[in-house]
Amino acid sequence: MGPPSDAMSRSDVDSRTHPRWFTPLRLLAIFCYTNLFVYLDRGVIGSNGVNGSPVSEQNPEGSGIQGEFKLTYFQDGLLPAAFMVGLLLSAPVFAEACKHVSAFRLLAIGMGIWTVACIGCGIAPNFIFLLFCRALVGVGEASFVSLAAPFIDDCAPAKNKTKWFAAFYLCIPVGFALGYIVGGVVAAQLSWRWAFIFEAIFMVPFVLFVSLVQPLQLHGTKHTPTPGGSVAQTQNRLSVVLRTFWNDIKKVCAQRVWVIVDVAYTFYVAVIGVYGYWGPQAGRQLFFGTDSSSSASTADLAFGGVTVITGVVGSLGGGIILDLVGSTVRNANILCAVSSLLGCVICILAFSTTQSFAAFMVVFAFGQLAIFLLQAPVAAVGMWCVPSALRPLGISIMTVSIHLFGDVPSPPLLGLLQSALAEGKEGHEAAEQWRVSMSLVSILLAVAGLLFLAAARFSTPGTDFREIDKEDDEKKDNAKSEVLPPSEADSEDPCNDSVPLLQDTDGLGGDERSGHA
Numbered sequence: 066m067g068p069p070s071d072a073m074s075r076s077d078v079d080s081r082t083h084p085r086w087f088t089p090l091r092l093l094a095i096f097c098y099t100n101l102f103v104y105l106d107r108g109v110i111g112s113n114g115v116n117g118s119p120v121s122e123q124n125p126e127g128s129g130i131q132g133e134f135k136l137t138y139f140q141d142g143l144l145p146a147a148f149m150v151g152l153l154l155s156a157p158v159f160a161e162a163c164k165h166v167s168a169f170r171l172l173a174i175g176m177g178i179w180t181v182a183c184i185g186c187g188i189a190p191n192f193i194f195l196l197f198c199r200a201l202v203g204v205g206e207a208s209f210v211s212l213a214a215p216f217i218d219d220c221a222p223a224k225n226k227t228k229w230f231a232a233f234y235l236c237i238p239v240g241f242a243l244g245y246i247v248g249g250v251v252a253a254q255l256s257w258r259w260a261f262i263f264e265a266i267f268m269v270p271f272v273l274f275v276s277l278v279q280p281l282q283l284h285g286t287k288h289t290p291t292p293g294g295s296v297a298q299t300q301n302r303l304s305v306v307l308r309t310f311w312n313d314i315k316k317v318c319a320q321r322v323w324v325i326v327d328v329a330y331t332f333y334v335a336v337i338g339v340y341g342y343w344g345p346q347a348g349r350q351l352f353f354g355t356d357s358s359s360s361a362s363t364a365d366l367a368f369g370g371v372t373v374i375t376g377v378v379g380s381l382g383g384g385i386i387l388d389l390v391g392s393t394v395r396n397a398n399i400l401c402a403v404s405s406l407l408g409c410v411i412c413i414l415a416f417s418t419t420q421s422f423a424a425f426m427v428v429f430a431f432g433q434l435a436i437f438l439l440q441a442p443v444a445a446v447g448m449w450c451v452p453s454a455l456r457p458l459g460i461s462i463m464t465v466s467i468h469l470f471g472d473v474p475s476p477p478l479l480g481l482l483q484s485a486l487a488e489g490k491e492g493h494e495a496a497e498q499w500r501v502s503m504s505l506v507s508i509l510l511a512v513a514g515l516l517f518l519a520a521a522r523f524s525t526p527g528t529d530f531r532e533i534d535k536e537d538d539e540k541k542d543n544a545k546s547e548v549l550p551p552s553e554a555d556s557e558d559p560c561n562d563s564v565p566l567l568q569d570t571d572g573l574g575g576d577e578r579s580g581h582a
Contacts, residue, residue, distance in 0.1 A: 084279035089220040092281075093229060096213045099176070099271045100236035101243070103206055106183065106264055108244015108369070110144060110199070111342045115248035115257040129257045134192040138484050142477030145342055147196045149473035151203025152210070156461035159208045161310045163457050168212045169280030175208020177272045183265035187258040211461040215283050218448055218456065227392050231384025231441035238376020238437055241341055245369035283457065316452070317459045322394060322520050322528045323450040326401075327463050329516030330443055331471045332509045333405060337436070338472020339479045339506045340412075344368055347503055350496040352422035367422070371430045379437025387442050394449055395524035397442035402517035408436035409510035416503040436510070439517075446520075452530050479506060 109115050115129050131141050159171055182201035189195035214233065221229035251260040318324060349364035383400060390396050411432035419425040451459040479502060486498035 084281070086278055087281065089222075092220055093217060093232065095271065095274065096217065097233055097236050099209060099268070100213065100233060101240045102264055102267050103179075103209055104237045104240025105244040105247065106202065106240075106261075107145075107341060108241040108246075109248040109260045109264065110148075110244075111241075112245045112248025112252070112260075112345060112369075115252050115260050129252060130195070133257075134195070136192065138480035139477055140192070142342070142480040143196060144199050145338065145476050146473045148199040148203040148206075149468040151200035152207045153203075153465040153468050153473070155204040155207035156211050156464045157310075157314075157458065160211045160457035160461035161306075161313070163212060163283060164454075165306075167280045168216070168283050168457075169275045169278070171208050172212055173272055173276040175205045176268060176275070177205070179205025179209075180265045180268045180272055183261045183268070187261035187265070189258075207461070207464070210464050211457050212283070214444060214448065214460055215456040216281065219283065225388060227384040227387045227397075227441050227445055228381070229384075230444050231381045234440040234444055235377050235380030235437075237440060238372050238380065238433075242369040242372035242376060245345060245372070246366055249366060249369075313455055313458050314462065317455055317462055320450050320528065322398075322523050323447065323459065323463075325516055325520040325523065326398065326443065326446050326450070327466055329401070329405075329513045329520065330447075330463065331467045332513040332516070333436075333439070333443075334467040334471035335475040336506055336509050336513075338475045339503070340433075341472075342476040343479055343483075343503070347416075347499040348422065348425060351499050352425065363422075367426050371426055372433060375430050375433040376437050379434045380440045382434075383438035384441035386438070387445070392445065393524070394446055394529050395521050397446045397449075398517050398521035398524055400442045401439040401446075402514045402521065404435055404437075404439040405510045405514035405517060408432050409507055409514065411435060412507045412510070413504045416500050416507065449529050449531050475506065479503075 130136065130144070134140075155175075159175060162171055179202055182198045182205060185198035185201065186195060189198060214230070217229055217233055218226070247263070248257070248260050251257070251263065345364045345368045348368065353364065383404070387397055387400055390400075411428060415425055415428035415432055419428055447460060447463050448456045482505070483498060483502045486501055487495040490498065
């Protein structure tokens with residue numbers, strides 16, 4: 066089932082004047098395009114073609130990044146860690162800055178950094194420079210992961226909101242998968258460096274678009290011009306901003322359901338990080354060995370193709386199922402729990418029992434399908450459990466925690482575990498240790514599932530800020546209509562470039578309401 070028509074979408078969005086370029090479906094398409102290349106980069110860095118293989122007796126030269134820079138498994142695992150460090154440090158900054166600066170212009174700044182940093186990865190002369198560029202890629206991506214989803218939440222029709230989230234978030238597995246394929250093909254034909262340069266080129270149109278068009282504004286945010294003044298006045302304003310930022314963090318973290326979902330999602334992301342980074346290499350070594358360049362390409366293509374199919378079907382399926390059963394916070398958490406628990410069982414079976422690459426990919430595909438069902442529901446819960454004005458901050462804090470405690474440490478730690486298990490072993494015996502290490506990390510999906518069940522238990526109508534904010538908006542609109550004549554009330558939103566659109570003037574809405582821990 067596809068997204069609803071443009072006319073349907075437009076009727077559900079804020080009724081005020083919009084820029085000429087804007088329609089809800091057009092905005093969704095632009096953000097899906099960008100999200101695809103954001104996550105294509107994640108797949109590229111994890112592909113066998115780009116990431117390569119380390120120097121060994123069987124392969125003295127190695128290949129890709131590992132071979133060129135003579136990296137150990139632990140050093141190689143630092144590449145995704147550096148990326149995540151840049152992302153987690155920057156995400157809260159972008160989320161808070163959207164209260165003072167146009168979110169569209171922040172997207173231009175962030176994704177401009179992303180584009181330049183990807184080019185830097187392609188020309189990196191040494192490992193340290195590559196690490197630095199991967200951190201900058203994370204800084205740039207932080208703007209997009211913090212700000213894009215709230216725009217979709219504002220524009221999507223209420224009846225099909227989860228489907229729209231599904232369309233957006235299916236770009237994550239599809240982007241990952243295309244990254245595996247592009248990384249393998251480009252590295253085989255040209256060099257691993259060109260994969261990064263190509264993805265940067267494809268991001269340039271988005272950077273130009275959000276830099277130049279008339280911007281939209283997120284619901285619940287207001288941009289107040291910052292006047293000049295003395296050094297003391299500037300310091301005082303900075304102090305006020307920092308206090309407000311800290312208070313906003315406390316309000317988000319006071320939402321009990323949001324906190325439980327955040328912890329559950331962290332365990333889930335830790336596993337996904339390992340699958341995304343080490344999955345192709347584990348499949349290659351288990352079933353092909355490491356001395357054949359064609360085996361690297363085969364593993365990349367297989368993982369890429371399976372991830373595309375399961376990502377699209379799973380992500381859309383999760384959104385459709387939630388809309389059918391009712392898009393409540395409780396139902397979303399139950400769906401996330403079922404997804405995690407079922408995926409845990411199937412993925413462990415894939416790594417521990419299969420004896421051929423074909424059998425492994427079939428079983429693992431069903432595991433991925435189950436796992437991807439939660440993409441749209443968990444994103445929706447992360448926004449619905451906090452006041453609308455704090456959605457970017459809620460997303461950014463969740464982004465920080467799931468990466469800081471999830472897929473930042475999990476790839477290097479899995480590398481250490483695999484190195485310890487394979488120590489003193491050669492050939493097939495060493496490769497078989499991937500069964501143990503990947504099965505152990507898959508158990509974390511069961512932990513995530515149990516936590517999602519706990520979140521479902523505490524999910525009540527009072528924890529859903531969609532209804533709370535709707536009531537506040539209606540009260541404010543009624544109060545405005547009683548005070549202002551109709552002509553003045555209708556003219557309060559002039560159409561000009563200095564007033565961003567989709568603007569809401571109610572501040573933080575119901576952030577002191579129920580649902581606190």
